[in-house]
Amino acid sequence: MDTYRSDFLQAMAARGFIQDLTHPGELDALMATGTPVPAYIGFDATASSLHAGSLVQIMMLRWLQKTGHKPIVLMGGGTTKVGDPTGRDSARKMLSDADIQGNIDGIKQVFQKYLTFGDGPTDAVMVNNADWLDGLNYLAFLRDYGRHFSVNRMLSFDSVKLRLEREQPMSFLEFNYMILQSYDFLELNRRHGVRLQMGGSDQWGNIVNGVELGRRVDEAELFGLTTPLLTKASGEKMGKTADGAVWLNADHLSPYAYWQFWRNTEDADVGRFLKLFTELPMEEIDRLSTLQGAELNEAKKILAHAATALCHGEDAARDAAETARRTFEEGGIGENLPRVQVARAELEGGTLGLLAALVKAGLAASNGEARRQVQGGAVRLNDEKATEPTRMIEAGDITADGVVKLSMGKKRHALLVAE
RNA sequence: GGAGGGGUGCCCGAGUGGUUAAAGGGGGCGGACUGUAAAUCCGUUGGCUUAGCCUACGUUGGUUCGAAUCCAACCCCCUCCA
Numbered sequence: 001m002d003t004y005r006s007d008f009l010q011a012m013a014a015r016g017f018i019q020d021l022t023h024p025g026e027l028d029a030l031m032a033t034g035t036p037v038p039a040y041i042g043f044d045a046t047a048s049s050l051h052a053g054s055l056v057q058i059m060m061l062r063w064l065q066k067t068g069h070k071p072i073v074l075m076g077g078g079t080t081k082v083g084d085p086t087g088r089d090s091a092r093k094m095l096s097d098a099d100i101q102g103n104i105d106g107i108k109q110v111f112q113k114y115l116t117f118g119d120g121p122t123d124a125v126m127v128n129n130a131d132w133l134d135g136l137n138y139l140a141f142l143r144d145y146g147r148h149f150s151v152n153r154m155l156s157f158d159s160v161k162l163r164l165e166r167e168q169p170m171s172f173l174e175f176n177y178m179i180l181q182s183y184d185f186l187e188l189n190r191r192h193g194v195r196l197q198m199g200g201s202d203q204w205g206n207i208v209n210g211v212e213l214g215r216r217v218d219e220a221e222l223f224g225l226t227t228p229l230l231t232k233a234s235g236e237k238m239g240k241t242a243d244g245a246v247w248l249n250a251d252h253l254s255p256y257a258y259w260q261f262w263r264n265t266e267d268a269d270v271g272r273f274l275k276l277f278t279e280l281p282m283e284e285i286d287r288l289s290t291l292q293g294a295e296l297n298e299a300k301k302i303l304a305h306a307a308t309a310l311c312h313g314e315d316a317a318r319d320a321a322e323t324a325r326r327t328f329e330e331g332g333i334g335e336n337l338p339r340v341q342v343a344r345a346e347l348e349g350g351t352l353g354l355l356a357a358l359v360k361a362g363l364a365a366s367n368g369e370a371r372r373q374v375q376g377g378a379v380r381l382n383d384e385k386a387t388e389p390t391r392m393i394e395a396g397d398i399t400a401d402g403v404v405k406l407s408m409g410k411k412r413h414a415l416l417v418a419e
Numbered sequence: 420g421g422a423g424g425g426g427u428g429c430c431c432g433a434g435u436g437g438u439u440a441a442a443g444g445g446g447g448c449g450g451a452c453u454g455u456a457a458a459u460c461c462g463u464u465g466g467c468u469u470a471g472c473c474u475a476c477g478u479u480g481g482u483u484c485g486a487a488u489c490c491a492a493c494c495c496c497c498u499c500c501a
Contacts, residue, residue: 260455266457268456366466368466369464372448372463376450408448409450
């Protein structure tokens, strides 16, 4: 492993955040001077929350702040209108300005959990590239910056090359994405003195272009750093779960479900994830990583707790852990299982069918799916297997706690609550 | 503008007049095994008031008893040519 003098690069290298780095020596020297260095990561506003796939970048900004530097969060309000072609075979669907603004508002909430914003030298700042991209003058832009980009070279970057090799369409709009991202870097350097852009390894081409543009236009010495593409040990992409993406906003995915996601980490990933997604000291992580077999479950709980505490707060993490303990280790009813309000009359009157109840509880997407799962023996009503699709929910099904517990398989549970 | 190829379910991809809600794979969900893991095996995977009905193979019309499959027009994509 490379050895660095700066706290930031040292921590990042030790924890497995670094895939590639432009000019490692010079960057290390810059980061070690004791003066806060502004560095940025861009996030496109394609959804109203970020998910676990962006967590590596978020954690890196956190470390940046922790080690005495200044994180700049760039919201891609402008670039989202163009759409990053990287790693895709087709263009993103067009989002309206209102959609984009709504997404930015949602994403802001995530960052407030992880970073300290403000006006101080190491306080985080959030900026929106729509501020400078929206008003660009096409001709002036082409003459000032377009001339620095070689189409020949652009065609050689993976984001473009792979698309063309697969004979998939790429519009001129998308083709411009890397130019705009490069320009962002330049603009951030001018406005905020940003020296470093970070991002996932798929962003390497976009980042390097920005570094070069800065040198050509302003003779600025800029740096780039990329993180490894994060996959599970079994090769799958990170950030997926039963209900889709692992969202970081509590209104998209409950803290309990978030905790569960980390609790179910594959054995082979535990050590790596502890380094990336928690701030436990390295000695502690090394100790946890030596655990074998079922003992590793303890390490997974620690991972789940630490990751959830960062995202949703200590209390939410504790609640989630407690709910999980009761649900799985005692087979009881945990406090934090998803609760669905149902009219008392409906619950007691025997008019609510089991299938409809499962859909209502969010455990099945449709009546048909609910039916199949019931017939397949996957469904439990108050922990009793329910195999009859025509079964109705009745007053007698309400437990002493005043709820009806529905389970889909072993891990997905929900409570119907009379209102 | 010309010539050729193509647009199928969440994704990839077979299918060229009926037995096709559409092979196969991936992904998802569930079951078994386990440690709330992985791997493996099994089931399932459009909707509904489910022995039936409805919706679906780029769009719109047409031929036919019957079309994802044939015809016409249109839209979109790829390749080569101009």
